[in-house]
Amino acid sequence: MVEATGGRDLRLEHVTKRFGTFAAVDDLSLTIPSGSFFALLGPSGCGKTTTLRMVAGLEEPTAGTIHIGTDDVTYAKPYKRPVNTVFQSYALFPHLDIFENVAFGLRRRGAKQIKQEVEKALELVELGGLAKRKPAQLSGGQQQRVALARAIVNRPAVLLLDEPLGALDLKLRRQMQIELKRIQTEVGLTFVHVTHDQEEAMTMADTIAVMNSGHIEQLGNPTQLYESPNTAYVANFLGQSNLIRATVVGTSGDDLLLDVHGSRLAAPVSRRASGDKELLIGVRPEKIHLGAPDEVVPDNHNVLRDGVVTDASFTGVSTQYLVRLPWDQEVMVFVQNLGVGGVLVPGTKVSLSWNPAHTFALDGSEDALAGVQLEEPVSVG
Amino acid sequence: MTVAQGIGVGERQVAGDQGEPSAPEVSRRGRRLTPYLLLLPGLGWLLLFFIVPIATLFSTSTQTRPPGSEIGVYVQTFRWANYVDSLSEYTTQFGRSFLYAFLATGLALAISYPLAYAIAFKSGRWRNLLLVLVIAPFFTSFLLRTIAWKQILADDAWVADGLRRLHLLSQSGHIINSPTAVVLGITYNFLPFMILPIYASLERVDPRFMEAAGDLYSNGITTFRKVTFPLSMPGVVAGTLLTFIPAAGDYVNSALLGNRNTTMVGNAIDSRFLRVVDYPTAAVLSVTLMAAILLLVGLYIRRSGTEELV
Numbered sequence: 001m002v003e004a005t006g007g008r009d010l011r012l013e014h015v016t017k018r019f020g021t022f023a024a025v026d027d028l029s030l031t032i033p034s035g036s037f038f039a040l041l042g043p044s045g046c047g048k049t050t051t052l053r054m055v056a057g058l059e060e061p062t063a064g065t066i067h068i069g070t071d072d073v074t075y076a077k078p079y080k081r082p083v084n085t086v087f088q089s090y091a092l093f094p095h096l097d098i099f100e101n102v103a104f105g106l107r108r109r110g111a112k113q114i115k116q117e118v119e120k121a122l123e124l125v126e127l128g129g130l131a132k133r134k135p136a137q138l139s140g141g142q143q144q145r146v147a148l149a150r151a152i153v154n155r156p157a158v159l160l161l162d163e164p165l166g167a168l169d170l171k172l173r174r175q176m177q178i179e180l181k182r183i184q185t186e187v188g189l190t191f192v193h194v195t196h197d198q199e200e201a202m203t204m205a206d207t208i209a210v211m212n213s214g215h216i217e218q219l220g221n222p223t224q225l226y227e228s229p230n231t232a233y234v235a236n237f238l239g240q241s242n243l244i245r246a247t248v249v250g251t252s253g254d255d256l257l258l259d260v261h262g263s264r265l266a267a268p269v270s271r272r273a274s275g276d277k278e279l280l281i282g283v284r285p286e287k288i289h290l291g292a293p294d295e296v297v298p299d300n301h302n303v304l305r306d307g308v309v310t311d312a313s314f315t316g317v318s319t320q321y322l323v324r325l326p327w328d329q330e331v332m333v334f335v336q337n338l339g340v341g342g343v344l345v346p347g348t349k350v351s352l353s354w355n356p357a358h359t360f361a362l363d364g365s366e367d368a369l370a371g372v373q374l375e376e377p378v379s380v381g
Numbered sequence: 382m383t384v385a386q387g388i389g390v391g392e393r394q395v396a397g398d399q400g401e402p403s404a405p406e407v408s409r410r411g412r413r414l415t416p417y418l419l420l421l422p423g424l425g426w427l428l429l430f431f432i433v434p435i436a437t438l439f440s441t442s443t444q445t446r447p448p449g450s451e452i453g454v455y456v457q458t459f460r461w462a463n464y465v466d467s468l469s470e471y472t473t474q475f476g477r478s479f480l481y482a483f484l485a486t487g488l489a490l491a492i493s494y495p496l497a498y499a500i501a502f503k504s505g506r507w508r509n510l511l512l513v514l515v516i517a518p519f520f521t522s523f524l525l526r527t528i529a530w531k532q533i534l535a536d537d538a539w540v541a542d543g544l545r546r547l548h549l550l551s552q553s554g555h556i557i558n559s560p561t562a563v564v565l566g567i568t569y570n571f572l573p574f575m576i577l578p579i580y581a582s583l584e585r586v587d588p589r590f591m592e593a594a595g596d597l598y599s600n601g602i603t604t605f606r607k608v609t610f611p612l613s614m615p616g617v618v619a620g621t622l623l624t625f626i627p628a629a630g631d632y633v634n635s636a637l638l639g640n641r642n643t644t645m646v647g648n649a650i651d652s653r654f655l656r657v658v659d660y661p662t663a664a665v666l667s668v669t670l671m672a673a674i675l676l677l678v679g680l681y682i683r684r685s686g687t688e689e690l691v
Contacts, residue, residue, distance in 0.1 A: 058592055078595040091593035095611045104607075105597035150597070 008069030008082075008157045009034050010055065010190060015064030017050050024050040026214035027064070032207075034157070037184050037191045039205035041198060043237075047214040048194045052160050055192065056085045068157050079108070084151035085160040088167070090143045092135035098122070098146055099131040105154040121153035124183060141172045148180070152187055161193040165200060177203045198238045202226070210234050212371070226284075230273045232362055233371035235282050242288070242331045243368040246281045246361075255356060261327045265302040267359035278364030285332040287358040290321060293349040303353040307331070309344050319343050323350060442664035453658045460661075467665040471649050475673070478645040481560070481635075482628035485567035486575075489624050490617070492568070493575040497616070500576075501583035515576050527566055527637050534562050534638065558640040566634035574623035582616025583609070618685050626674055646670050 010032040017025040025047040032038045040048040053059040055066060057078035065074045073081050084105065092101050102118045111117065122128050125145035135143055144164060151159055164180075165173045181204050184191045195201050201208050202222040210217045210225065210233070218225060218234045229235035232243060246258040246265065255266040258281060267281055289297075297303045304325060311322040314337075321333045321344065331352065344350065443463055444455035468475070500511045518526055534540055534557040541557075544550035556562050586609055594604040632647030646666055653663035 056596060058595070077600070078592070079598045079600050083596070085593070085596045087589060087593060087596075089587075089589055091587070091589040093590060093593070093608060093612075095608075095614075104594070104599075108598035108603060154597070 008190075009067075010158050010192070011067040012051070012055070013065045013067070015051070015054060015061045015066065017047075017054060017059060018062045023214050025054070025061075028215060029064075030209060030216065030219075032158075032190060032192060034190050035188055037181070037193065037204055037206045039193045039195060039201035039208045040211055041195055041201040041208050041237075042211035042217075043196055045213075046211040048196075048211050049162060051211075052085075052162055052192065052194045055158065056083055056160055057081050082157040083160060084154050084156040085162060086144075086147045086151050086164045088163040090135075090147040090167075092143055092146055092150070094135055096134075097131065098127070098133050098135065098138070101135065101146060102150045102153055104150065109154070117153055118149075121149040124152065124186065125149045125179075140167055141176065144168060144176060145179075148183070152183070152189065155187075156189065158190045158192060161191060163195055164193070165195075165197075173200070180204060202238070210237060212237075228271055228360055229282070230362070231370070232280060232282075232366040232368055235360070235362065235371070236369070237371035240285055240332055241282045242285060243280045243282045243362070244329065244331070245364065245368075246279050248277045248279060256361065258361075260304070261325075263304055265304075265359070266300070266356040267361045268357055271359065272361040274361070274363030276364050280362040280364055280366055280368055282360045282362060283354055283358055285320070286318075286334040286336070288331070288333045288352050288354045290323070290333050290335055290344070291351045291353060293351050295351050295353070297351075297353040300356060301353045302356050302359060303351055304331075305351045307350045307352055309346050309348045309350060311346060312343050314343050323352060325352075438664050438667055441660050442668050444661045444664075446661075453660070455660055463661050463665050464669070467662045468669060470662075471646065471666060474644055474646045474649045475669075477643065478629050478647065478670070479673075479677075481564050481567060481643075481645060482625050482631075484564045485571065485628050486621050486625045488564065488568045489572050489575040490621060493572060493579055493620065494617070497576050497579035497583055500580055501586075502588075512580070515573050515580075518573065523570060524633065527570065527633055530562070530566050530569065531557060531637055534565070557638065558643075560639065560643050562638040563635050563643045563645075566638045567628045567631055570631075570634065571624040571628055574627075575620040578619035578623065579613060579616040582613040582619075586612045614685060618682065622678060622681070626678065629674055630670060 010030075012028055012030045015025055015028045016023060028047075028051065040051060042048045050059060054061050057073070057076060057080075061074060065072060067073065068082060073083075093104065096104070099118055099122075102121055103114050106114045106117055118131070119128070122131060125148055127142060127145050127149065130138065130142065135146065138146065144167075147164070161180075165176050168176060177200055180191075180193075184204075193201070193205060202225075205222065207219065207221055208225055209219045212233050217237075218230045220228075225234060225238050229238065229241070232241075235241035235243065244260055246260045248256060249259045249264075250257045251269060252266070254269050256269050256272060258265045258267060258279065260281070265281065267279075272279070283302075291297065293305060306326045307323040309321055310324045310330060313320045316337065318334045318336050321335065322330045323333055324330050333352065440457060441455065443457065443459045443461060445458045445460050445463075446455050496515075500508055500515075504511050532538060536555055536557060541550060541555070544556070545552060545554070550556070590608050590612065591604050594608045599607060630647050632645055632651050635643050635645045635648050636651075650663045650666045650670075653659045653666065
């Protein structure tokens with residue numbers, strides 16, 4: 001294969017893209033280290049696809065620069081960039097067979113040993129025997145693999161994936177997520193993956209940038225983003241969060257002491273994202289322990305009493321409860337199915353407790369519902 | 382296959398209907414007959430107005446005139462030599478027909494492709510207006526438009542005048558009544574039949590294929606050569622056929638814009654059928670023209686290899 005153009009970071013500096021007066025991407029700066037699997041995550045319309053298209057050269061930034069290594073590619077034509085894209089619709093050429101589709105980029109660059117390279121790429125995506133077929137004769141999953149092979153075979157410095165799994169059904173998508181990760185590790189190329197599916201991003205990426213209305217809301221590895229979101233948007237967009245209004249009343253050692261409707265709670269100072277006195281404290285549903293109303297909890301644990309179960313859905317792996325607190329806020333609790341005790345019926349009185357270390361604290365002026373996904377987002381091209 | 386599936390579904394639904402045992406029998410037979418009933422009007426039309434006249438034409442081509450009979454009376458004698466006689470007499474006209482049709486098709490393609498491309502990709506909000514302009518000539522009669530070309534190409538009109546001033550035409554030269562005029566007339570008259578299919582094909586080419594080609598190191602020209610043009614081939618094939626076939630059989634342009642040395646097979650058929658009342662010769666020429674076009678078209682479609690894209 002053509003030698004991997006390794007060691008070249010992708011660097012976006014103050015990139016802005018306006019369509020008319022609408023800023024699809026707003027002063028975005030980002031460095032994607034060479035060899036990483038990077039995900040741009042966000043709902044449709046957040047600017048992630050526009051960002052990707054600017055890196056591919058299919059859109060020109062209104063302002064800012066894009067570098068690959070030391071080369072400024074901001075205004076370079078798409079065919080002059082060491083970048084290849086796996087398109088959401090795959091865009092396999094219908095008049096060419098699979099072999100010629102994969103060989104397309106190599107032929108344009110006058111590469112040697114095209115036959116071996118193409119065969120190797122097809123082996124990598126496990127489609128060795130289908131070289132003579134036309135794209136229309138393949139299933140969606142196979143077409144997806146061809147699109148991947150067609151991009152990888154060129155050994156680009158950056159491989160862009162635009163919602164590449166969006167058109168596949170759930171089971172195939174899970175399988176391809178693992179495949180993609182394996183291939184990325186095997187070829188060692190920089191993958192930039194655009195998706196609206198938070199689970200997909202977390203499964204595959206080393207680093208995720210959560211995007212919201214044209215800017216990056218938070219950047220980090222999946223664990224950081226999930227455990228320590230900086231904003232309500234990230235807390236709600238990645239998984240589910242219970243966000244409760246709280247007032248800082250003091251500190252004790254490494255802990256922040258908080259008042260929540262008369263209950264005394266604690267949160268680590270280190271997980272405080274805002275200096276404000278009024279905070280939104282968050283705890284993930286699976287971190288909460290559901291106990292009897294008067295259950296004795298370990299000394300230092302956070303506890304909220306007088307909850308009433310309002311809804312219980314058994315999903316097999318766990319039971320998802322909604323618990324109403326005295327101030328009429330509903331909190332979600334996931335109880336793992338360990339085979340002890342049954343499912344609590346709505347109306348049961350309960351207490352909620354959790355380890356203070358699992359509490360994060362956000363700025364109190366934030367909208368507690370920012371980034372909540374009411375339904376599966378419809379994927380838009 | 383779709384029809385068969387439709388019937389299959391119908392049968393399952395009927396089988397589930399236990400309430401009325403006699404009704405399903407009737408509806409099942411009805412459903413089985415439906416496709417044939419739907420085909421009936423079209424088949425009947427084709428039989429009456431296509432198969433029967435073609436058979437008559439074939440039959441006429443080997444008839445002869447009995448000695449001493451009136452003009453226009455012919456009887457079937459299976460004289461296959463009719464073919465040899467007529468074809469040797471009209472070899473020139475055949476050659477000319479195909480040459481003119483070929484030139485006009487090439488010219489029309491050269492004009493239409495860039496135009497269709499511009500309408501499909503570069504016209505923006507003008508697209509519909511441009512498409513209306515393409516078909517606007519159809520609002521006037523074919524004959525009238527060809528007569529208009531007589532004026533345009535006339536010796537004292539601006540085209541000839543301009544060419545003379547540019548010394549591209551000799552002072553005594555003509556455009557009208559020449560092979561050039563005939564080819565130009567044919568080109569003009571069949572232009573929309575070339576533009577529209579090419580436009581339709583190009584319009585269906587997903588711009589993402591072009592983006593993908595660009596992403597895979599193709600510049601504009603290579604993208605066109607390797608992706609856009611091959612994907613528009615169905616339109617090119619359809620357009621060239623829609624131009625070439627009627628052009629090869631055309632006689633109006635030659636009659637109005639040509640001279641005695643531009644006669645095409647169509648003119649020969651016209652005069653044999655309607656003026657000389659020599660039905661067998663006219664039939665021989667018609668049958669041969671049809672066979673020749675079928676053969677050429679068959680070879681062309683096979684060569685262009687677009688069966689799966691159409």
